[in-house]
Amino acid sequence: MSEIKVDKMKRVPVREQDAKVRATNFEEVCYGYNEEEAVAEASRCLGCKHKPCVSMCPVSIDIPGFIKHVAEKEFELAAKELAKYTALPAVCGRVCPQELQCESKCVLGIKGEAVSIGKLERFVADWATKNNVDLSQTAPKNGKKVAVIGSGPAGVTCAGDLAKMGYEITVFEALHEPGGVLLYGIPEFRLPKEDVVKPELQNLEKLGVKIETNVIVGRTITIDQLLGEEGFDAVFIGSGAGLPKFMGIDGENLNGVFSANEVLTRNNLMKAFKEDYDTPIRPGKKVAVVGGGNVAMDAARTALRLGAEVHVVYRRSDAELPARAEEVHHAKEEGVIFDVLTNPVEILGDENGWVKGMKCVKMELGEADESGRRRPQVIEGSEFILDVDTVIMSLGTSPNPLITDTTKGLDVNKWGCIVADEADGQTSREGIFAGGDAVTGAATVILAMGAGKAAAQAIDKYVKSK
Amino acid sequence: MFKIVEKKVLAPSIFLMDIEAPRVAKSAQPGQFIILRMDEKGERLPLTICDYDREKGTVTIVVQAIGCSTRRMADFNVGDYFADFVGPLGRESEFIHENIEDVKKKKVLFVAGGVGTAPVYPQVKWLHENGVDVDVIIGAKNKEMLIMEDEMKAVCANLYPATDDGSYGYKGLVTDLIKDLVQNQGKQYDEVIAIGPMIMMKFVCKLTEELGIKTIVSLNPVMVDGTGMCGACRVTVGGETKFACVDGPEFDGHTVDFDEAMKRQGLYKDEECQKTESYEKNCKIGGAK
Numbered sequence: 060m061s062e063i064k065v066d067k068m069k070r071v072p073v074r075e076q077d078a079k080v081r082a083t084n085f086e087e088v089c090y091g092y093n094e095e096e097a098v099a100e101a102s103r104c105l106g107c108k109h110k111p112c113v114s115m116c117p118v119s120i121d122i123p124g125f126i127k128h129v130a131e132k133e134f135e136l137a138a139k140e141l142a143k144y145t146a147l148p149a150v151c152g153r154v155c156p157q158e159l160q161c162e163s164k165c166v167l168g169i170k171g172e173a174v175s176i177g178k179l180e181r182f183v184a185d186w187a188t189k190n191n192v193d194l195s196q197t198a199p200k201n202g203k204k205v206a207v208i209g210s211g212p213a214g215v216t217c218a219g220d221l222a223k224m225g226y227e228i229t230v231f232e233a234l235h236e237p238g239g240v241l242l243y244g245i246p247e248f249r250l251p252k253e254d255v256v257k258p259e260l261q262n263l264e265k266l267g268v269k270i271e272t273n274v275i276v277g278r279t280i281t282i283d284q285l286l287g288e289e290g291f292d293a294v295f296i297g298s299g300a301g302l303p304k305f306m307g308i309d310g311e312n313l314n315g316v317f318s319a320n321e322v323l324t325r326n327n328l329m330k331a332f333k334e335d336y337d338t339p340i341r342p343g344k345k346v347a348v349v350g351g352g353n354v355a356m357d358a359a360r361t362a363l364r365l366g367a368e369v370h371v372v373y374r375r376s377d378a379e380l381p382a383r384a385e386e387v388h389h390a391k392e393e394g395v396i397f398d399v400l401t402n403p404v405e406i407l408g409d410e411n412g413w414v415k416g417m418k419c420v421k422m423e424l425g426e427a428d429e430s431g432r433r434r435p436q437v438i439e440g441s442e443f444i445l446d447v448d449t450v451i452m453s454l455g456t457s458p459n460p461l462i463t464d465t466t467k468g469l470d471v472n473k474w475g476c477i478v479a480d481e482a483d484g485q486t487s488r489e490g491i492f493a494g495g496d497a498v499t500g501a502a503t504v505i506l507a508m509g510a511g512k513a514a515a516q517a518i519d520k521y522v523k524s525k
Numbered sequence: 526m527f528k529i530v531e532k533k534v535l536a537p538s539i540f541l542m543d544i545e546a547p548r549v550a551k552s553a554q555p556g557q558f559i560i561l562r563m564d565e566k567g568e569r570l571p572l573t574i575c576d577y578d579r580e581k582g583t584v585t586i587v588v589q590a591i592g593c594s595t596r597r598m599a600d601f602n603v604g605d606y607f608a609d610f611v612g613p614l615g616r617e618s619e620f621i622h623e624n625i626e627d628v629k630k631k632k633v634l635f636v637a638g639g640v641g642t643a644p645v646y647p648q649v650k651w652l653h654e655n656g657v658d659v660d661v662i663i664g665a666k667n668k669e670m671l672i673m674e675d676e677m678k679a680v681c682a683n684l685y686p687a688t689d690d691g692s693y694g695y696k697g698l699v700t701d702l703i704k705d706l707v708q709n710q711g712k713q714y715d716e717v718i719a720i721g722p723m724i725m726m727k728f729v730c731k732l733t734e735e736l737g738i739k740t741i742v743s744l745n746p747v748m749v750d751g752t753g754m755c756g757a758c759r760v761t762v763g764g765e766t767k768f769a770c771v772d773g774p775e776f777d778g779h780t781v782d783f784d785e786a787m788k789r790q791g792l793y794k795d796e797e798c799q800k801t802e803s804y805e806k807n808c809k810i811g812g813a814k
Contacts, residue, residue, distance in 0.1 A: 233611070233750075233752050234750065234752075235562055235569075235608065235609040235611070272609070273609050273610060273611035274548060274611075275611065275612070275614070275752060278552065278612065278613055278614060279548050279549065279552055279611070279612065279613070280548065280552065301752075301753070301754035302753055302754060303754065303755065303756050305756065305759075305766065307766075311766070312759055312760075312761055312766060312785055312789065314788060314789060314791070314792045317756075317757075318755055318756045318757075320754055320755045320756070321749060321755035321756060321757050324749055324750060324754070324755055325749060329568060329569070329749070330566075335566055336566045336568075337566055337567050337568040337593065337594055337597075338568040338569070338749075339568075339793040339796035339797065340796075341792070341793065341796065411788065412785065412788035412789070456754075459752065459753050459754065459771075461752070461753070461771070
């Protein structure tokens with residue numbers, strides 16, 4: 060293979076599946092770097108002494124440190140360096156909004172393009188999986204037990220860190236497979252399950268972490284039972300924010316209106332897109348996805364791949380779309396139509412109770428509100444009907460009250476989020492810690508991981524002081 | 526993995542299974558349900574808890590083989606395993622949280638339709654064990670399809686079987702029998718708890734509204750996760766959207782929008798039929814003819 064010429068100011072481009080082809084399958088869009096490309100990209104890193112990139116990483120990975128190993132083709136050392144800070148590098152390399160985090164402060168980004176930190180992290184993690192790098196070093200067992208509720212990014216990170224410190228960890232997961240949103244939420248074409256998510260979760264089990272699926276804390280067992288009869292020394296709640304919101308407009312319970320969570324769960328967790336799996340899905344012919352976040356993009360691109368014409372309906376303008384720029388770009392390339400400055404007011408049904416259209420109004424942006432965002436206002440007389448047979452609501456999610464309703468003395472705020480110390484996850488109950496979306500409401504994978512990491516430190520301190 | 530330790534055929538196409546699931550058995554209460562997934566490719570099926578044995582660590586379910594998944598399930602036998610069995614899900618029946626002395630003062634009639642007899646059983650049994658004896662109507666198409674009569678008889682005050690064709694017990698619909706009990710036989714009820722097909726629950730509610738009797742129903746909409754994260758099971762109750770899996774499955778029947786709920790039950794009918802058809806074609810036993 061010929062040597063890759065490196066322009067210091069420009070990224071080594073990453074190979075992607077052609078938009079026309081990928082719009083019809085669920086295979087990963089981005090192919091990632093091969094060894095030569097990764098080494099070339101890594102050679103761009105200046106190895107800054109003050110490491111501004113690290114300050115923007117919620118789990119403080121020594122970024123120049125692992126990249127130096129890549130540049131020197133020491134991929135195993137790079138993987139071990141990453142493992143000190145993160146349990147999910149293959150996941151984070153793919154789904155983190157790096158443009159707002161590590162890559163936003165890269166010195167090269169001032170005059171040129173920032174180092175592709177995410178793509179390098181992903182390369183190292185994939186290489187480690189392919190080459191069976193053993194990342195399972197742990198401290199000697201200390202005889203203490205911690206229960207972790209939820210196997211999403213927060214729980215997995217907390218469990219991994221505590222296991223490395225010598226704790227005996229059991230993770231309780233309500234669904235039949237671990238991974239949380241990594242499994243049921245983010246689609247295969249962004250995050251492959253078999254090749255990426257499963258190996259990272261297996262690494263956790265190699266650290267000695269026990270994962271018990273099909274256990275719903277709050278129903279199958281309560282936190283007080285875990286701390287009492289089951290003998291756990293502390294509990295970490297990483298149960299996420301999985302409760303979907305609806306608009307409350309007329310027609311929302313018609314056949315053909317789904318939450319994004321339902322569509323994504325059917326497709327990702329239950330594999331409805333595969334013929335030989337039992338779970339059905341109804342993608343429809345013409346779909347409106349209401350909302351503009353990452354989940355809306357995932358739902359839109361999923362419906363597209365199932366064969367529908369897809370409209371993203373968003374009440375603000377293109378510039379305010381909360382989804383990652385890369386996801387919006389990918390969706391547009393694949394043929395998703397964006398109807399911005401548009402808001403639904405009613406869903407119309409036929410005589411059999413099926414969606415036959417969505418009544419919308421046009422919006423314009425008015426004055427900025429207290430949060431600094433320009434408030435969308437209805438344009439009088441702009442009502443029109445969008446001709447669709449399916450509506451997918453992607454308006455955000457909130458925490459499930461199952462745990463908080465069944466745990467006395469656990470404080471929640473007015474949004475139903477668990478009240479916990481920002482720095483260490485301590486809740487209003489001794490021995491109970493919390494982090495991730497259960498505390499913040501729906502946020503990002505990496506913030507949840509940061510919270511899991513901080514809570515692991517605090518739990519260690521708490522258990523040792525007991 | 527969850528082992529099947531007992532299997533009995535109760536009626537043509539209706540079978541009972543005891544599943545080893547100690548954690549579920551320990552926490553299960555009347556009114557709650559479980560979700561079962563047969564294997565890697567299976568879907569998540571909600572099934573109401575019919576009984577539980579905390580000591581043996583088993584939970585009893587009763588299933589009617591009507592679609593692709595339930596027919597496939599009927600081929601499982603004692604000693605086989607289901608991949609997943611999660612619960613208990615949903616809220617417990619209201620009376621569990623009420624003062625038992627108040628419950629004892631009430632005259633309660635349970636109305637069970639078809640396979641809905643199974644979820645009625647743990648409620649009647651719980652009440653019996655707590656010193657409350659209630660009346661029970663079991664409705665079925667014919668004598669052959671009537672299930673759990675002896676079990677029910679052992680835990681209730683009066684059992685009234687009814688069959689559509691009159692092959693056993695009262696001849697007619699459960700609604701006709703309720704009317705007969707109240708209007709001709711001088712029975713008085715403070716509360717009716719009806720569990721069965723959506724259409725039956727709808728008409729029971731229509732009648733009890735006229736009769737002025739509070740009525741609880743247990744809804745069985747389409748579900749996926751059963752923990753409140755998708756809203757597939759949403760129903761309109763008292764003008765508000767509720768998720769049956771976490772807010773229910775039991776609701777005040779007089780405030781349920783049954784017409785909407787029945788339409789929503791048919792959401793995947795086409796896909797279901799397709800899958801059932803292809804299952805029958807490919808099924809080694811049933812399809813080879």
